[in-house]
Amino acid sequence: MSIERSVATELGTGWFGAGLSPHALTRLADCASTRTYATGDVLMREGDDTHPFGIVSSGRVALRLLVPERGAITILTVEPGDLVGWSALVAPYRATSTAVAVEPTGLLEFDVPALRRVLREDPPLAATVYPRILEAVARRLGATRHQLLDLYTQQAEHVPW
Amino acid sequence: MVIAAASSPAFLPRGELDRLLDLLHDDGRTVIGPMARDGAIVYDEIRSAADLPVGWTDEQAPGRYRLRQVDSPRQFNFTVGPQGWKRFTQPPRVPLGTATRDGVKVEFETATPEPRRLAFLGVRACEIAALLVQDRVLAAGPFADDDFRARRANALVVAMQCTRAVSTCFCTSMGTGPEVTDGYDLALTELDDGFVIKAGSQEGERLLGKLAPGKADEAQQASVADGVAACRASMADQGVAAEGLPARLMDRLDNPRWMEVADRCLACANCTMVCPTCFCTSVGNVSDLDGAINHTERRWDSCFNGDFARVAGGNFRPRRQDRYRQWLTHKFATWHEQFGTSGCVGCGRCIAWCPVGIDVREELAAIAPPYEEPAAPPTPAPIRGAMLDGLSPLPMVSYSPAVSQPAPLRADSSVATVRAVAPETADTFMLWIEPRDAALLQASPGQFVMVDQPGFSPVPISISRVADGALWLTVRAAGAATQAFTSLEPGAQVGLRGPLGRGWPIDRALGRDVVIVAGGIGLAPLRPTIDAVLAQRDRFGQVLLAYGARTPGDRLYLKELDAWANAGVEVAQIVDRAGPEWLGQVGVVTQVLDRRDWHGRDAVAFVCGPERMMQATVSALRTAGITRRRIFVSMERHMDCGIGICGHCQIGPFFVCRDGPVFAVAELGDLFGREGV
Secondary structure (H helix, E strand, O other): OHHHHHHHHHHHHOOOOOOOOHHHHHHHHHOEEEEEEOOOOEEEOOOOOOOOEEEEEEOOEEEEEEEOOOEEEEEEEEOOOOEEOHHHHOOOOOOOOEEEEOOOEEEEEEOHHHHHHHHHHOHHHHHHHHHHHHHHHHHHHHHHHHHHHOOOOOOOOOOOO | OEOOOOOOOEEEEHHHHHHHHHHHHHOOOEEEEEEEEOOEEEEEEOOOHHHOOOOEEEEEEOOEEEEEEOOOOOOOOOOOOOOOOHHHHOOOEEEEEEEEEEOOEEEEEEOOOOOOOEEEEEEOHHHHHHHHHHHHHHHOOOOOOHHHHHHHHOEEEEEEEOOOOOOOOOHHHHOOOOOOOOOOOEEEEEEOOEEEEEEOEHHHHHHHHHHOOEEOOHHHHHHHHHHHHHHHHHOOOOOOOOOOHHHHHHHOOOOOHHHHHHHHOOOOOHHHHHOOOOOOEEEEEEEOOOOOEEEEEEEEOOOOOOOOOEEOOEEOOOOHHHHHHHHHHHHHHHHHHHHOOOOOOOOOHHHHOOOOOOOHHHHHHHHOOOOOOOOOOOOOOOOOOOOOOOOOOOOOOOOOOOOOOOOOOOOOOEEEEEEEEEEOOOOEEEEEEEEOOHHHHHOOOOOEEEEEOOOOOOEEEEEEEEEOOEEEEEEEOOOHHHHHHHOOOOOOEEEEEEEEOEOOOHHHHOOOEEEEEEEHHHHHHHHHHHHHHHHOHHHOOOEEEEEEEOOHHHOOOHHHHHHHHHOOOEEEEEEOOEOOOOOOEEOOHHHHHHOOOOOOOOEEEEEEOOHHHHHHHHHHHHHOOOOHHHEEEEOOOOOOOOOOOOOOOEEOOEEHHHHOEEEEHHHHHHHOOOOOO
């Protein structure tokens, strides 16, 4: 069907799908569909046991943590090409932040139970998908470390200048 | 000044040494020479030969110096004491000038050097070498220090060849002695009954003519030759392997021995104080109580001092191992690149006067031993920093092929008038300032100025715009001096010095894509670059500005960010953290680069921000295909003088204030992002 083909094509053009075999692309596309979120839509809330997983194709999703007395703090925005909801594939499968579309956002969204089943049944496919998930999470970890350093702040030290 | 001696050696009987001193006194010179005081040989005023330390000799070893009386008529029967002659050529405190404040008006008066006419008596070969090293450092660079030049020009050098050495001496391996070959007016060699004397300059010839000593006989000349040769021979086993040492040392920046020596080092700075070539200084202020009259002076400083490499945001060499490595690698390696010579003359003072007896010869042998045959550096060979050709920046207004002549470096401030001070963010503000000296308006993008307020240390501030006859400086209120800027009213005056440093090589980006990556206040020195690109937008390809800030409220130049976007610059802003009201990107600036599907083959990148952020950015830019020769970073270091003579802002062979602050990443090599340099 034409819609499935366009999902497979879209999957194949981004970094996530690049280099995947036609077989892998087809199996993944079989459990993916395009979906749009309006500004303000909440994709998931921190702690949700079931939540979507997908690749952002357009728009922007803010990942937020609620800090009592400080409110919701945006700690990262997810931009086109980025994964959102990777925790749906990794135990304990619980959302690590609240994800809010801050612009009209397009997602290549996976049917999570179906995707998990496919990955369980098809180890060679899993062996190509999980490294990509790991790569995305590792990039996010690296960026988070830089944010932790709070590089732009002034050290509170006495200086003569 | 110095010419080769034409005359054959003469002999001055010991009893006639006072005739030489009288001649020098008659010329209006104060004679400075050795005397025994406080258990050491020190250099001070010699009124007659009776002041000389007759019969005294010295014993030196690591951490040990002793004077001993021996039965000898000799007056120069010792080697070198704790003081070098730099005490007289570059004294511990030198007045730089006076700044006066009268209401909002300020005035700056530069001190005029008024050196005494001196004669240095008893200058050893290694010490002459040290004077020649000082000449290169303080008088032969882009900035020549008037005070040093005047003192040096007014000092006559009466050398004394060594006929004995102590265990700390290693002039032979540094190629500086014991023979006196150059850089003297008169050279003496002491024998038991007098001195063999020769002239090395016209002034020396004139003095020798007046002194009219008899010729040295063959036996006397042979005694001199034998004495000096014996001295040389006695140092055969106590040197350093100087050949190839600079490269070996820079190959060993990660040697664990640096940590071991740092465990012993007290960071007391003794070695730098007694070193005859260490030149680092800092600028200090002495003010009257109401701040109306402020004397500035240059004071000896040391790279071992804890605050030496401190900047507003932190300290680049917090550990003793960093500071010891800086000292040793500067002295024996990067000095060559900076001044074409070793910074060590082999006098051994740093060994004797180290309170814990650290011996540089031993450390060098352990850290950077000669390579075993066949000579091979460790692989892969480290990339060493070196200046690239053709990176000189062009003036801000035009990219004419004619290379602009850099303005001569100046040590004096000129008056500038404040037009306005306006807050930019919670902790930064804009200082809008009109210089009296039009040269300041010729600044290139990326250059900086030293802003001088009477009573405060001068502050290096990058220029964030030149327009309408004025400079825009974006300042973060960090300490007392920058806080004081915030209370300046329109019409108030401050001092300005500059433009200083090497800016962004915008000419290298002509016809190419331009990637500008700014972090925090790092956007300030990049703004003139954006101005320059927009002034001739069609001469560049795509232009991306990726700007990272801590929070949305910490972003600079908010209105201009939109204006730039409308004028043909792709502006991507990203903040570390934000509240829900912020709908822009959150994350780190490298994510902006990582997410783009692009190739940097035709791009030039200009990056400014905290060094750690620049490292991550350079890595992302290289992944995108931009070579290290086309990625330029603006480095931060402690800039105290701004003209490359105080020594504070060094990174490897570079003085950041003079050779930078903008460098191609390829120029910095492995020094970029390295801890403790």
